[in-house]
Amino acid sequence: MSFARVRALVVVGVLAVAAVVFVVVALVRDTQGGAVAGGGCPEGSVMANVKLPDDPQEVTVKILNGTDQAGLADRVTNDFKNRRFQTQxxxxxNKKFDGVAILRYGPDAVGSAWLLRAYFLNQADPQYSAKRKGAVVDIVIGGxxxxxxxxxxxNQSLVELSEPQLPPGACAAPVKKDS
Structure with missing residues (x-):
């Protein structure tokens, strides 16, 4: 056996031993003992659906008129119907509102509310309630x-908004894979 071949085997052997030592040290000194695979929720957190809807037909809205203008809720409801949203x-x-709009939603509608923010060019005030049930987003139209x-x-507003953000006290629900 030539000297070059022996030297190559020694180098490969040393590298293999170093790799094994490195892996053992990494496993022994691992500080993630309490980590949960798959991103489990901390105690007391609410599972929130942060998936951005692919189609407006996946979103249900209820329009509330927060102004003195008669028929405004009907007009905005028709506007959302024409954009293929499900409407109630x-x-x-109950109260008048001076802003553009208020979006009231719960954990099941986080992604839907994120999409709706884009329809108000991110001028709507989001009001998340962890105790709210259902996927309907209430929209209070303001003055x-x-x-x-x-x-x-x-589309431009959605680019600016980026991906839906989790509200405080919530963690992302597992996303169902489409077949």
Whole structure:
């Protein structure tokens, strides 16, 4: 056996021993003893659906008129219907609101509310409630509301908003894979 071949075997052997030592040290000194595989939720957290809907038909809205303008909730409900959203019967809000809009939603509608923020060009005030049940997003239309955004404006707004963010006290629910 030539000297070069012996030297190569010695180098490979030393590297193999060093790799084994490195792996053993990494496993022994691992500080992630309490970590849960798959990103489990901490105690007391609520599972939230942060998946951004692929189609407006996956989102249900209920429009509430927070102004003195008669018929505004009906008009905005029709605007959302024309954009292929599922809608519930419009109603009047108990209190008047001066802003653009308020989005009221719970853990099942986090991704839907994120999409709806884009229709108000991120001017709507999100109001998350961990105790709220169902995937319906209530939208209170305020005095500063003018109109819903166009498709191009919605897409630009979604780019600015980025991915849906988890509300405080929530963790992401597992995303179902589409077949």
């Amino acid at each position: 019967k419009p109603a009047e809000n 500063r509301f003018q109109q819903l955004a166009t498709t191009t404006e919605v």
